[in-house]
Amino acid sequence: MTTTSTKPTAQPTMTTPTRAAKKTPITPRLVVKDAPRAIAWYVEHLGARDLVRNTTKDGTIVHAEIEVAGALVYLVEENRGWHNHAPSSLGGSPVLLAIEVDDVDGFAATMVAGGATIIFPIADQFYGERGGRLQDPFGHVWMVSKVIEHLSPEEMQRRMDAFEG
Numbered sequence: 001m002t003t004t005s006t007k008p009t010a011q012p013t014m015t016t017p018t019r020a021a022k023k024t025p026i027t028p029r030l031v032v033k034d035a036p037r038a039i040a041w042y043v044e045h046l047g048a049r050d051l052v053r054n055t056t057k058d059g060t061i062v063h064a065e066i067e068v069a070g071a072l073v074y075l076v077e078e079n080r081g082w083h084n085h086a087p088s089s090l091g092g093s094p095v096l097l098a099i100e101v102d103d104v105d106g107f108a109a110t111m112v113a114g115g116a117t118i119i120f121p122i123a124d125q126f127y128g129e130r131g132g133r134l135q136d137p138f139g140h141v142w143m144v145s146k147v148i149e150h151l152s153p154e155e156m157q158r159r160m161d162a163f164e165g
Contacts, residue, residue: 028097029074031084032138035061038075041137042066045114046099046107048073069099087139096133098143104130108144111136124148126159 032038042048043066051072052065064075078086087093101107108122111134119133119141131145151159 024072027072027074028095029076030138030140031076031078031086032140033078033086033088034138035064035075035077038138039064039066041114042068042073045111045116045136069101093139093141096141096143098145100145100147102146104132104144104146108132108134111142111144116142126163127151127156 030038039048039050039053039061043050046068048066048068050064050066052063053061054063055061060079061075061077062079066073066075076084078084078089080089099107105122108116108118112118115137116134119135122130122132122144124130125145128147128149128151129145130148131143133141133143135141
């Protein structure tokens with residue numbers, strides 16, 4: 001059995017000096033294979049802003065920050081020795097990322113054009129949103145939606161009961 005160190009082997013270097021998005025108490029950290037390609041994909045297909053990249057001397061991204069729809073999202077390269085496992089190494093991701101956008105259909109079409117897979121097609125949903133689910137090329141699942149109808153908790157439960165039949 002081979003043991004892998006869980007400590008960094010090289011000091012990270014900072015390639016972008018400032019953080020623009022506001023950090024919240026909980027910030028998702030997406031583990032990906034090929035972080036530079038993932039960042040480029042999120043910039044092109046989710047409209048993300050590339051904010052910060054910290055790398056080891058060999059260029060491996062150990063911490064990156066992007067802003068997606070005004071929210072700060074961290075990224076890190078897969079490193080199994082550090083228990084950073086990308087969804088493709090785990091057979092999928094148990095985490096769903098919810099994003100609200102003005103043009104759900106256009107946003108989803110841009111994702112699909114970039115290689116995302118439709119899990120649930122975009123449609124008007126019984127719970128008052130237009131939305132669906134897509135899996136990005138890095139294995140992360142995005143719930144893309146827009147509120148189209150504001151529902152009381154009671155109406156939401158009534159509709160849930162009817163949906164379950």
